[in-house]
Each structure stands twice: as structure tokens, then as C-alpha cells.
Amino acid sequence: MTGTLGAVIVDLNPLGWAQLARVQKQDDVFEKVLQHVLLYINAFLGLRYDNHLLVIAACPNQSHLLYPAEPQAAAEAASKPKPVNVYEEFHTANEQVASQLRAVFRQQQAQFRAAGGGDDDDAAATAARRAATSPTATAAEDAAHVAAHLGVAKTSATAATSAMASALSKALAYTNKVKVARPDMEIATRSLIISLTPDNPAEYVPLMNCIFAAQKMGHMLEVCKLHRGDTAFLEQAAHITGSNFIQVDDVSRLAQTLLQVFLPDQETRRWLVLPTKEDVDFRAACFCHKRIVSVGFVCSICLSIFCAPQKECIMCGTEYDISSLPASLES
Ligand SMILES: [Zn+2]
């Protein structure tokens, strides 16, 4: 048995949280989810003395490493008086993680409003009314509703998704740095992604690179999904790294899922019967239009994926004779 360096990647996309507030009919859903995540973090730190925590926020276009804090911020926090009857690491982690997550979340909301104006609460309430009148609305339509009422003319792929590849790269780079710096220390590593937004097909290649890097490192990529959008890439991440992918429909049960499914270490999981996702979505995104495709054409030289047969691979320049292909395949 070894300690674990566990990263928690929280998706802080304001659009994703506005949709979750609407679906769950709770305006303060962020605070509720935060309490469940803090409970998981305390349990994780309390499970073993040599468990270490990493918290990363995934936002539209960027990601932030929130915990451990920068040395200066950590020294400031250490100099503040602490309650004597609380385990110091719980107190520090709770204070820093909660305050940093709240700060970045508010900053993201402010940026989102500045980009389009509007008010979240009114937006969520109006979107809820509209969704109630159209029960067949898809997740994309929901996103468009919420975005429209958040004051943004239309949801761009970037605004509606988060920089998950960037967040995962940070988690993998940090854990690799710890492993390289302490080759004598045996430590397992893993990342738990709290997903609030669908996949961004433009991130297909960097995300798959992260997934294969994690697989090589033996780093589990676990996914706890709180929304209804498509997450083919994250499903593949959990499947390829031998980890769990769980959709939580009712956030009041989030703590239960986090503690039962995602808390046990790799060794303990061998003896547990945990829920698994049977139907993994193995679709890929084409390199030409960044669209998720069910049938793709693969360059036999560089393995790039295209949605239609190409005369010349746009990635490696290999030329192909596609005249022999049935006309129905050429678009
Ligand atoms: Zn394409």
C-alpha cells in the first residue's frame, strides 16, 4: 500500500454551472457541490498520512493550479491563527481550496457577464421556464437558452466548454515532477475530473495525448459527470486508464458517489465491485473540421482522422489515389 497524489480537476465554466443550477432547480448549486467536494478532499487527506492533494480549475480557454498554493500565499495562510481542535492539513486545504475555487468561479462569472452582460439568476430562471415549455430540448438547445439569457448572442464552442486538456496537462506535469524528484518514494497518482461541460472537439488531439500519457504513467483519470452533454473523450479517458466514469443526476448524492467510488485507492479497488460504464463512446474528432464523427478515414502514414476521403493528407502530405473509392464515400 502506498500513498496517493490525487488531483481534483473542477470544471468552473459559468455556462455549465448556470445550466446545472437550472436542471437541479438550486440557485446555490455551486456552494452545495463545493461542500461535497471539500468533504471528499478531507476524507482523501484523512485516509492516509502520505496522501497529497492537487486542485486545478478548468475554465474556458485556461486552467489554474489552485492547491498547493504558491509559496508566498502558503506562507501567508500559515501565519494566520488556526483553530486548535482541527487537524492542520484539513483546515489549510479547506480554507485554500474553498477560497480559491470561489474566487476563480466569481472571476469567470464576471468575465462571462462582461463579454455579454445579463444576470445569472434571471437567466437561469428564464431558461428554466423556456425549457419547461420544451421538454424535448437537447443539451445543446439548453446551452443556447442559458447562453442567450446570460447575455451572449450564441454559445461558441469555447465559451460552452472548458480547457480540459490544459488542466490535465498541469495535473500530469505536476505528478510527474513529484515522481521524478523523489524516485525513492512509491506513490500512486490519479486525477478526478468533476465535469460540467461537454467535450470540445477542437481539443481532441491534446486530450488524447494527455490520456495516453496518463495511461503510460499508470495515472487513473476518473470522471464524475454532472451534466447531460456529450463526453466521448472523457469516457475514453476513464476506459483507457482503467478508471471509473460516473454520471451523477442528483447533486445531493454527490458526496456519496465521491466517497464510495472515487475515494478508495488503486489497491483497495481490486476488492470492490464498483459501478462501471458499459457503453463507452469511442467516437473520435476529425482533424479537418474538429467534428466528432462516427465513421472516419484514417491516414495510413500518420494515423490522422478525416470525416471524408482526402486526396492529400493535410497533416503529413501523403497523396492518395481515391478514384477507386465508391462515389457515395466522397463528399
Ligand atoms: Zn472533418
Ligand SMILES: [Zn+2]
Ligand atoms: Zn497523414
